Amino acid sequence: MAGIGIAMLIMWCLTWCMASALSVKYYEQTCPQVEHIVAGAVHKATMNDKTVPAALLRMHFHDCFIRGCDASVLLESKGKKKAEKDGPANISLHAFYVIENAKKAVEAECPGVVSCADILALAARDAVALSGGPTWEVPKGRKDGRISNAIETRQLPAPVFNISQLEQSFSERGLSLKDLVALSGGHTLGFAHCSSFENRIHNFNAKQDIDPSLNPSLAAKLRSICPAHNKMKNAGAPLDSTSTTFDNAYYKLLLQGNTIFSSDQALLTHPKTKALVSKYAASQKEFHRAFVKSIIKMGSINGGTEIRLHCKLVR
Incomplete structure (x- = not known):
């Protein structure tokens, strides 16, 4: 039980230490147009495909539940090494192109500044708002990860869970x-x-x-x-x-x-x-x-x- 308690304490620390580092004004000086650019990409895709908002929201959730919100869900498999997006729980994920398009547009405006993880978090917010839901200020400053393993998608809460x-x-x-x-x-x-x-x-x-x-x-x-x-x-x-x-x-x-x-x-x-x-x-x-x-x-x-x-x- 002591080990479990220590593990939980570490997780809480990681969560809230990261939260304290994020800021809604993170790109105010370095990329002030980022939210406008991402919103445009989400809006354009949604006009062509009404399933995009649900896909982006689910993508953000599935990203954050594996290794934290590091955009590892966006990484592609390489050879025999399967990435998260090809794990059983993520096979039906789609609309990755929306994040790719937003990233390209952001890079053209602010090279090397905005993380894919932040773009995904912003896109999920915009997806909810476009669907008639609430909007909110997204704290930004996430960083991207380098590791993505399909087997880790077993950690996602399953639809059969009690x-x-x-x-x-x-x-x-x-x-x-x-x-x-x-x-x-x-x-x-x-x-x-x-x-x-x-x-x-x-x-x-x-x-x-x-x-x-x-x-x-x-x-x-x-x-x-x-x-x-x-x-x-x-x-x-x-x-x-x-x-x-x-x-x-x-x-x-x-x-x-x-x-x-x-x-x-x-x-x-x-x-x-x-x-x-x-x-x-x-x-x-x-x-x-x-x-x-x-x-x-x-x-x-x-x-x-x-x-x-x-x-x-x-x-």
Whole structure:
């Protein structure tokens, strides 16, 4: 137990030492146009593809949960050495080109100054705002990492996690149960493939084929989309009823048994997280306020050591 306590203390120190080094004015003198440039890249991509905001938000989350917010999720595999983006949990990540385009434009304006990690954090903020969600001042000054291993994506919280597993995953990164519930609200954007929720609609346990906590009408719909032994690679369903709008519909649906992941349903199995779900279902304003606090906190987890000139390459 002592070892666990020391490890947690180190993680908290890394998180908050990094947070104290970040500043919303970090590029005020060296690259004052960075936010405008990134916002333009995100806006242009979103006009052509409505799935871009969900992809960028998920990308930021998946980056920060592995080695901190160091843009390691953007690095490409090299030979037999598979990078994070090619790990099982990240195969469906997309819209990397948005960050690449933003980086090229930023480099043209301010060579060698802005990290890919900061560009990704800014892009995630812009993605939420473009989807009708809140906006916020992004603390900047992150550095990029040089290491990216596909095997480490096993550390990401999985859609089949129970509340104990979720709590442990978040606490290891200095994040609380409140952060867990607020950041889970990001599931108001996006799409899930069958493999992420088939555990709830086929062979749930020895006695039941379907998870009894799942609304029967939704279960029937999901089973028609994702039949047993489904081989359709891109089959799946939207994460909520307004999957391109950043609202609090996710929490309302969760209380009705109408969310897709086991990890969503798990939030109702703990009194504290269940109370927060109810709070955010009742007030979109409260959800937005909590989400902003939690994503800034998550985005401040310590990461890399340098500024990469190319987001997908170490040079």
